[in-house]
Amino acid sequence: MTSSLTVNLGVNYGWQTPPAERLGRYTFQILRDTGEFVTAEKFLAARRRAAEQGEIYNPEFAFLP
Numbered sequence: 001m002t003s004s005l006t007v008n009l010g011v012n013y014g015w016q017t018p019p020a021e022r023l024g025r026y027t028f029q030i031l032r033d034t035g036e037f038v039t040a041e042k043f044l045a046a047r048r049r050a051a052e053q054g055e056i057y058n059p060e061f062a063f064l065p
Contacts, residue, residue: 019063027063035064 018027029038036042038061050057 032060032062
C-alpha cells in the first residue's frame, strides 16, 4: 500500500413505483419474455436459484395495463 490509497464507501437507495395512467389506474409488472406476473417471492426465489448456480438473473420487465 502507498499513501495515495483512497477508499470510497457509499449507499444507494431507490424507490420505483409502477406507472399509472391518467385515470389513476395502475399496471401489473410482468416478465417480458413469458408474460408471467412478477411477485417478490417468485423473483427472489429465481434470483437465489441463479446465484446458487453461479449465474446472474436479470430478466426484462414489462407492464400490463
